Amino acid sequence: MGNQARSPLEIDAFIQNQSDKERTIDDWLPITSSRNAKWWYSAIHNVTAMVGAGVLTFPYAMSELGWGPGVAVLVISWVVTLYTLWQMIEMHEMVPGRRFDRYHELGQYVFGEKLGLYIVVPQQLVVEIGVCIVYMVTGGRSLKQFHEIVCSGCKHIKLTFFIMIFASVQFVLSQLPNFNSISGVSLAAAVMSLSYSTIVWGATLNKGKQEPVEYGYVSHTQGGTVLRFLAALGDVAFAYAGHNVVLEIQASMPSTPEKPSKIPMWKGAIVAYILVGLCYFPVALVGYWAFGNGVQDNILLSLDRPHWLIAMANMMVCVHVIGSYQIYAMPVFDMMETVLVKRFRFPPGLTLRLIARSAYVAFTMFFAMTFPFFGGLLSFFGGLAFAPTTYFLPCIMWLAIYKPRRFSLSWITNWICILLGVLLMIMAPIGGLREIIVTAKNYTFYS
Template identity: 60%
Template sequence: MVSTSSTPPPPKEKEEKGGEKWREGEGKRRAKWWYSTFPPAPAMIGAGVLSLPSAISFLGWGPGTMVLVMAWGMTLNTMWQMVQLHECVPGTRFDRYIDLGRFAFGPKLGPWIVLPQQLIVQVGCNIVYMVTGGKCLKKFVDITCSGSCADIRQSYWILIFGGVHFFLSQLPNFNSVAGVSLAAAVMSLSYSTIAWVGSLTRGRIPDVSYAYRRTNPTDSIFRIFNALGQISFAFAGHAVALEIQATMPSSPEKPSRVPMWHGVIGAYFVNAICYFPVALICYWVFGQDVDDNVLLNLQRPDWLIASANLMVVVHVIGSYQVFAMPVFDLLEGVMVKRFNFSPGLVLRLFPRSIYVAFTLFVAVTFPFFGDLLGFFGGFGFAPTSFFLPSIMWLIIKKPKRLSITWLINWVSIFIGLFIMVASTVGGLRNIIADSSTYSFYT
């Protein structure tokens, strides 16, 4: 392995850091290792966990389990790479994915490779969380009212959920959402446990079938491709990993990669005890009849299912802010540099409110939970979580050709590219197909 310790910090990086002192909280790197667990946990254990049994139903027991285990291992490896690359140049911290992209691919090419993929992940997650929050809020009210409340359109529930974020979006930075992230992490673990324990307690449904879910051959292929995207969507966190690590203090004696890696291990442990029981137990119970949101299959007891849906609402409220914060950072940077806005309330209020309104509009227009997971999972998550870190590792660290590290990275790249292409095509096709039979804004 070739060392890069003598490589000087790129001039562009110095310019970027010098030109961004306006940001609120600049230089306040006081986060501890346990803080690095809370934002990644709700980022990774998102709404995607509820669709894993559905993805397994299209792939089957063997292939589905294999893909799930492979995705867990591959993304843990690429997360480790990002933690190590955060300070791969002594004296320089790559605080954002785009900063690392500039160093790896060059100041001109880097932003064009990294920024679109990162934005797709962050914006896509926020759209899906709007849909998830609205649907689960409606389910919670329907259960607790027991038919005595007026039936309100799903679109209105999404609007109600989105309205909360117009206020929460004014929180200034990552440090300020620590409490929200902690609540989201606890909720994600709780509702995941309710999903698999509730399914296990219910027992297998009569005449359960584990045969592949089939319609016509063409539709089946696209649904399988979409299932790959659903699994990819479940492994997030990479798009905000460097921003989270940037909140930690670092010195030559105590580099930030040590506490950050401890936090990542904690987050992936929580990830494993949520994902594998939900995916395998819920599929065992419901088979090919499982819904793309497994909580919708559970009917009893009412209070427990209502609680689980409310937990999902709390979780996606926190996760929305975790993924939105880097986008807010980018938008405010553009407002300051291009339009000479001054730091303050107006700077936060204007771009952040427009962004929340945009994600809310798309969510109300296309509330297709499973299809959105597949599309964004392939188009955005596969690059940022599966193969972009491996490409940057090969460029920066230059491992010996045909070594174990070299081979692992190339395998990750090829698998990630296949998942990206297949699930993007499958998700987009399914969105178009489902739109043809959907009554919009109802």
């Protein structure tokens, strides 16, 4: 006997059952499981997402850019990324009754179901996994520096072991279910970022100009100067990466037609960008003024006194990147768990979360221990994926959706941002790859 046709009531019951299952899964997934965040959640998450490894390399980036180009790049990046962040926040609920809770969902709406995934997901994954790897390296190096300052006579310990210590904290924190559950960690991280940034430029100002300071380019060849310049562009791009998690952060906020989520989200973003500016500009300008082209790729390595203050700053950096790692890991956890539950039909629960997230932390730990090239990683990832997702992909989406009149202010602004972003995407990875190659020449694995 063949299958009997279902009655309309049975079909309705089946559809209802399927929608209930989908709703249950969405209530379990980390991005959509909680929507009770306040405006200041946006502020602390955005500060935590942006201020981190990037601010520590700003004086080094300035040394490769020079005073004029360096200041111009810092200011333009701050303005352009604030504009594209506003676009992302506005597009979160541009369709009445629907929320684009994930970056790739917005991409799918603009470019189509399949093409949107192919365009957005690989870039977003490169950014988020790249940040997690760099923060593993940053956390390990900060712990190592702290150990060497407070215990100068102790036995030398490899960087690899400090990265493992940092990763052990992430194994525990990665089990927190969603963005709102890590708000306490994120708040501590945001406070730490403001604190150590102030310590860095304050200690540098107290140290004064290190004569004979030089502000010329380090490289003696034109090719080397150009490649270092390109790498510095990637360093700056890396520092503005909050766009990759902004929709996911906004998804944690309640929203009604009368009070859409974009209002508190934008309020928090403005506060965050003011704080980001207070961190970025003093560190970059004071650090370069004091050390010139002799500054190291992590300015804390150029500071040694007062010992206790520099040790404290290194520990603050470690605490901050602990929180930053979680901010960037959460969208990856959401993607992993969505695929495992919806495509491979694994039952949602603690066991799945424990295995999947622990495997991700272990992967980033292994990669960080194997390739801890701090400066080169910043430049390479900054140009390759941060430039598209931060500088020009939001502008392309805006043009596709709102279709501003040709040669209007909006049209011109977006095309300028697209042009700058494309140039950054092409040029910065070249310089970053060169930095990695130069560093790797004298590197011993797991040293």
